[in-house]
Amino acid sequence: MAEPMLELVSIDVRYGAVPAVRGLSFRVAEGEIVGLIGPNGAGKSTTLHAITGLVPTHAGHIRVEGKSIVGRAPEQIAQSGVALVPEGRRIYADFTVEENLRLGLAARRGRGQLAEAYELFPMLQEFRRRSAGALSGGQQQQLAIARALVAKPRLLLLDEPSLGLAPTLVAEVFKTLARIREQGVTVLLVEQRAQRTVALADRTYVLANGELRTTLGPADAADTDKLVAAYLSG
Amino acid sequence: MIVAALDAQTLVDATGLGAVYALMAVGIGLVFGVLRLINFAYGQLVMVGAYTLAFTATWPVAGSIAACFVVVVALSMVMERAVFRPLRGESQAVMLVTTFALAFVLQAAALLVDIRDDTIGEIATSIASFNQPVTLGSLEIRKITIASVAVAAVALALLAVLLTRTTIGLHMRAAATDFGTARLLGVNANRVIGLAVFLSGILAAAVAVILTVQNPFVGPDFALRETIVVLVGVVVGGIDRLWTATLGGFAIGFATGVINGVLPTEKSVYLPSAVFALVILVLLLRPGGLFAWGRQTAVDRM
Numbered sequence: 001m002a003e004p005m006l007e008l009v010s011i012d013v014r015y016g017a018v019p020a021v022r023g024l025s026f027r028v029a030e031g032e033i034v035g036l037i038g039p040n041g042a043g044k045s046t047t048l049h050a051i052t053g054l055v056p057t058h059a060g061h062i063r064v065e066g067k068s069i070v071g072r073a074p075e076q077i078a079q080s081g082v083a084l085v086p087e088g089r090r091i092y093a094d095f096t097v098e099e100n101l102r103l104g105l106a107a108r109r110g111r112g113q114l115a116e117a118y119e120l121f122p123m124l125q126e127f128r129r130r131s132a133g134a135l136s137g138g139q140q141q142q143l144a145i146a147r148a149l150v151a152k153p154r155l156l157l158l159d160e161p162s163l164g165l166a167p168t169l170v171a172e173v174f175k176t177l178a179r180i181r182e183q184g185v186t187v188l189l190v191e192q193r194a195q196r197t198v199a200l201a202d203r204t205y206v207l208a209n210g211e212l213r214t215t216l217g218p219a220d221a222a223d224t225d226k227l228v229a230a231y232l233s234g
Numbered sequence: 235m236i237v238a239a240l241d242a243q244t245l246v247d248a249t250g251l252g253a254v255y256a257l258m259a260v261g262i263g264l265v266f267g268v269l270r271l272i273n274f275a276y277g278q279l280v281m282v283g284a285y286t287l288a289f290t291a292t293w294p295v296a297g298s299i300a301a302c303f304v305v306v307v308a309l310s311m312v313m314e315r316a317v318f319r320p321l322r323g324e325s326q327a328v329m330l331v332t333t334f335a336l337a338f339v340l341q342a343a344a345l346l347v348d349i350r351d352d353t354i355g356e357i358a359t360s361i362a363s364f365n366q367p368v369t370l371g372s373l374e375i376r377k378i379t380i381a382s383v384a385v386a387a388v389a390l391a392l393l394a395v396l397l398t399r400t401t402i403g404l405h406m407r408a409a410a411t412d413f414g415t416a417r418l419l420g421v422n423a424n425r426v427i428g429l430a431v432f433l434s435g436i437l438a439a440a441v442a443v444i445l446t447v448q449n450p451f452v453g454p455d456f457a458l459r460e461t462i463v464v465l466v467g468v469v470v471g472g473i474d475r476l477w478t479a480t481l482g483g484f485a486i487g488f489a490t491g492v493i494n495g496v497l498p499t500e501k502s503v504y505l506p507s508a509v510f511a512l513v514i515l516v517l518l519l520r521p522g523g524l525f526a527w528g529r530q531t532a533v534d535r536m
Binding site for chain 1: 241401404405408411413414415416417418419420421422423
């Protein structure tokens, strides 16, 4: 069997004495789009931070394509093909749109191109000389996604990309994610919008109190009772 | 009276001093940008450079200056590797106090090396000829003043090109704005910090050469007073941005030069008091920094 793109084996993450993630294990196969949902404080963002090297794990293994990435620096993990669209976008507001995209190339060895990003988001090409802070919230989210994609990641992690966006823009973000999947990029999506996430993803893990509670499939998206039960079971 | 004293000669000298302080401010600001560390030991880098010039005074001038650059840049890199890197991520207070300690260690080490001939202080004679003036109409401009302004202008222009036109410059700016996100994007922390420390070392070496020409008597406290004044200038200008920090450095140098020219010779002991009174006044009127608009206060940043 081929190595999974991402594999977490019983990872523990603590902030001081407070456990944030406990014994979490799951796999994401190549080309899959996997959701991670759950109430606030469930450990979703912490899981992404552990994968990207922003917080240390206290136990367990994290492997990308079979190779352990525990203890590696965030830039090394980025260079090994893992890109994160961080919560709150974290774009460089004082830099131009193009400079933000060029920063995305930092994770690539050798030269990279911005052309594909502009193809996916024509708006960004139009505004490439503007300062990124002048873009609207939805445009900034597109920039944050494009910045992650120019690195040509094997695995794309997104931390609540729809947060703070108007409903029409949320739909836009999910359409973009579907297009990214078509390009063969493996996606791990952390979201608050449970129904949309479950409908889009091949599989969705529900976290509560730092532990895996249940796993939902696309068919469960229409089953509101089941979604609510999954959220409240903690 | 004051207006009469503010002649062209004073302005030229003040510009020269401003240029040197601006170079030091850039050196301090570059490292602060990527490490959030105010390197109090920056002056000791300059001091070590000055000693290198003094100890190589019998060498050809070019060789002596080259030795100064090699020693100062190497020490700067060693400082980063041995002291700053293990402390990365510690609080700013811890890092600031550590650089104080580093400053005292380097000063004590310099004293130990210096005292071997039973006198404190060495004289760097070989490059003193650059202190000769050239006469331009009624003005007497020392060659080193012209050199300081030229070096500052060229260094700042090159730095601006590096920061705005190159990929590593983009990475440095990103690291100075939000290091965490920069690393997530794959920006190599050690490379960016290494370059900032390397460049700040080059600037310290340039400052060492300029200050040694102006004052060839080198002691363990060489450049200490200048560093304190520049650090104040950097905070007054606004340390969280390189260009405001640089302008702050220039401004305090220029102001010092002007006040020095205006004060009667017998009153020159009041120069530091007058400069720092001006600093207090500026911080009272513009607590956010002289060149920072709508940002947090300079006091908060310290």
